[in-house]
Amino acid sequence: MSLDRKELFIGGEWVAPATGDVLEVVSPHTEEVVARVPEGSVADIDAAVAAARHAFDHGPWPRMTPAERIAVIETFSGLYAARMGEMADLITTEMGCPTSFANLGQVPAPWMQIEAFLGIAREFDWEAERPGVLGAPVVVRREPVGVVAAIPPWNVPQFTIISKIVPALLAGCTVVVKPAPETPLDSYLLAELLVEAGVPQGVVSIVPAGREVGEHLVRHPGIDKVAFTGSTAAGRLIGSICGEQLKRVSLELGGKSAAIVLDDADLAHTIEGIKFTGLMNSGQACVAQTRILASRKNYDNVVEALAAGVAGMKVGDPFDAATEIGPMVAKRQQDRVSEYIRIGQAEGATVVTGGEGMPEGLDRGWYIRPTVFAGVDNAMRIAQEEIFGPVLSVIAYDDVDDAVRIANDSDYGLAGTVWTGDKEAGLDVARQVRAGTYGVNTYTMDFSSPFGGFKASGIGREFGPEGLAQYTELKSIYTEVPAM
Template sequence: MTSSEYDRPALYVEGGWTEPAKGASYEVIEAATGEVFATTALAGTDDIDRAVAAARRALTGPWARLRPAERAQLVTAFAGELDARRKTTAALVSRENGMPISLSRTVNGSAPGFITRYYASLAGDLPDEESRPSPTGGDTLVTRQPVGVVAAVTPWNYPQSLAVMKVAPALAAGCTVVLKPPPETALDAFVLADAAEAAGLPAGVLNVVPGDREAGVHLVEHPDVDKVAFTGSTAAGRAIAETAGRLLRPVTLELGGKSVSLVADDADLDLFTGKLLDVSLPNNGQTCHAATRILAPVGRYDEVVEAVTATVAGLRVGDPLDRATQVGPLVSAAQRERVLGHVERGRTSARLTTGGGVPDRPGWFVEPTVFADVDNSSAIAQEEIFGPVLCVIPYRDEDHAVALANDSAYGLGGVVWSADAGHGLSLARRIHTGTVGVNHYELHVNAPFGGVKASGLGRELGPEGLASYLVTKSVYRG
């Protein structure tokens, strides 16, 4: 066992720090070195039970008696505490999962407080109830109430943002939360607990209990949980959906993707390649909405392949804590082996133009990789790789391009590149996906994010993200 300043030996339950019931712990590996750098407490099923019970008690305590504006003040204070920790949190995540610090400073540093403050403002302006006149006389009083105890199960790739996209609207709505982050990024999850404690959130309102798959299953199935919010793999999402269906429990699922980057015949390739890293390879490819299927017109195919290959080959691979690094390591040895397995299978069906190997350095690195002459029906074009691997696929005309874009089990993101914004928009409207950009792709806090098909159910962000943590009740009055 290690001993370091980053160690987290206790879980956060009911406003206090408590050791796991069975004393379980997990050694966190630094992605860039492959070495242990901290140890974290690991929750078992008994700890999950305690956390859910604490959240249930808090639901009827002082938290429940707050008016929306009062609750918004506490959530705003929580946002301020997240802001105060943003620099150290961003660096911590980069050590945990390999995210380049230039990206982590935004998505793990600045974004959590920004998102939380946004939901505090929405909740503060949201009326508890409204009267709707009836066409036959009288009226209906429509009330909004928190859905209850929320089980938030989050992944390791964007740990702070994806946790806050659940925690912030849930708290703003008046819910209580049991957050179960994965062991790989348990350390930064406790920053949320630190912020909650410092902000004065009542005991039990937010509980942080990192755990393995068994703990997650137990939480999702717990009889005292009222809603599940999950981000992760499609396979795990299907299992959660089956459980939620059996229990008739509300669920939000943000799952995998295999999004397209559709290069129209009139596209500006300088603009396209200039944004290639942000759109197709963010976070070392460990991004659910990454546009890893690049669709190129046959008339410009060689030009696009050359441009993509040159851009990817020129990316700077290195220490994620170095501000100049563009591609860092993957989160774990297991994830690297998984990605390399996809690369080896790709060699048998497509043409490797750059990458495909492992840099000679410690850590879980994979060279940024491009495959050309890819058939859209091949495994590397259909399966989510979750690493720095791109496929360039030719299309005959735009109808063919749209058909290829929609020929996927997934539907989460996508981008269309065209010199004519109106033309790009018309193509974007034809892609069957939950989100899509035109010459740009970036999540906006006030717009809903989520997928269709195997990419999930429900939406996060925007007012829609708050609505999913509220239930309405109609009181008919004569």
């Protein structure tokens, strides 16, 4: 069955694009074109924003009660659950994610987000009365922020779209989504589900396009808030634009997170955990913990165990259920990661497994051999810069205080873990590392709790009541003070 598309989803309807420009979706595994879809233009964005603006200013969605909006999203959740397998396959096709991870993190996790936000919305203080210090009560309301531009990346497209669109819709906002040009296919299925769920016309538009069109969306005067997930460099530009325009913005950006291995950790369990936290989605994850911190006395043991574990990971066809590492999303990403491997060696680090070149048995596809570096100093570029591929660096520390210092010696502060046989000691370390999310002997995301980063890892939070609140404005309504 062809995955080609001829139309764009604008204002809740399927419409012809303004231009004949086309995005070719290329399989990272076969390097062959698997689909062609319209490439959104500035004119398409203008039409989408106009529809969203009209729907917000004049339509029913922002004027519904929270309960009425919740009912629509409940329907959407059920429809989404029924199509998760199809959605996972689309993501594996377009960006090469191993099907094992696609059916774990790429799709069930977004559905879990929907369910979590529904629960939060049911209990949310949309309007509350407070006692006023002047003697009269004050009504405090949460009202929708307005028209939202949602800009997800290519690495976890549904995960990052749902984290924005669902709280925005529950709050009463209207939304224009600009998917990444590498991963437009899953957004078409999402649009179909939104229509089937009964989301009114004009409330959602989805326009896949490139960076220049995305910047036009950010600058558009009809947009009230921008929600972006992507690189820190792009986030800085978006943040500066929104600052100039006093436009609301939330930014979920990059990371260079550290996994601290304490000497009392169960090493076998730790290595399995680090293989996941460091190499999930073939290393193409903002939360990937790619700096592995081991004590000097335990350093060789950690390096040996980690190298053996990584060397044993299956690399190859992302649709093979046994595959653990798939291809990079694009040739440019393969080249980028290969260059970092060369940089690490030039800086004096030692490759203990992996390195440059195609993995054994593969002669096509944008693959990288999963690589572990030893002898890494935290000042090296491979320890400071986000590589976004299957490359781990093992760094030695003197004591726990030194490990915390090294973990914090980064421009980023998104995630991290500590691995230890003493939970209380682990919690003590977790409290000292400046990161927005942290795990003790595990790493996961609980969608009832806030997610986001310190420092250059972003501004604002997703998930939890905090994530829903990002799509609201606070209004205080004062009433007359009773006569004495």
